[in-house]
Amino acid sequence: MKTVIALTLALVLAAQAVDDWHKKVQSQRVRGSKYTIHENYNPVTIENDLCIIHLDAEVRGEGIATLRLPSRSQAEMTFAGHKATIAGWGETSDNDTIMNTVLRYTDVMTIMKNDDCRRYYELITATMLCANSPDGSGVCMGDSGSPLTITESDGVKTQVGISSFSPSVGCETLRPDGYVRLTEYLDWVEKWAEVDIRP
CATH class of the missing domain: 2.40.10.10 (Trypsin-like serine proteases)
Known part of the structure; x- marks a missing residue:
């Protein structure tokens, strides 16, 4: 520590x-x-x-x-297939030159299986998770540390990830984003x- x-x-x-x-x-x-x-x-x-x-x-x-954190009973869940929301103040395109000052979010992200994500990034471990969106929305420069949340059956948002990285080739490339897997x-x-x- x-x-x-x-x-x-x-x-x-x-x-x-x-x-x-x-x-x-x-x-x-x-x-x-x-x-x-x-x-x-x-x-x-x-x-x-x-x-x-x-x-x-x-x-x-x-x-x-506060955002609700995952429970211990969810520790073994991968959350693959869950719809997720990401929020942040990062750039909204690869052409942006300044950070965003307005909080933005997208809720069309889908959490992926780690094996599928390894097709894009060899570095993916069990302590990480990935999410992507069919329209390319997701995290960009300046969004690191932002919460990735799912909405559980009781209607409450639960944070399952922390934004860690976006594709090095640009955030508009339709590649998945990488997150810290909070259950780990x-x-x-x-x-x-x-x-x-x-x-």
Whole structure:
């Protein structure tokens, strides 16, 4: 585990657009002076590509909520075939030159079997998952760290992945995107985020 003290790390909560967060009554800006990087993160193989930001203060308010994490009973699920949603502030095309300031999402992603994803990326391991969309929508530069969610039978969104990488040849190539598979890290998340994982 590597805990780092950040010089400046600001998070904007409950804002649809980063630029006008100060105009929204419910929007909040909070500092995070520490973050914990997974101790086995490998930037070459992109394994264990997750980090927890520790906020300096607890935040609550309108428009602020947590995403449900996978349960321990889902640890062996691959989620292959599930429809998923990805959200982020990244670029919307390969031609973009600046980051997006408006939160965008697409909900036409389908989670793939890892064997199918290995046809595109040899580096795929059991700690990763892939998702793609028939229209090419998905993550792009600047979306790393964004949540990949499914909607369960009770209607609640559950985060099953964290955006890790998009195709090196461009995000409009119809190739799948790569994600951290959260079910492989439930113990780690429970320990360092100090949250309880559902049975």
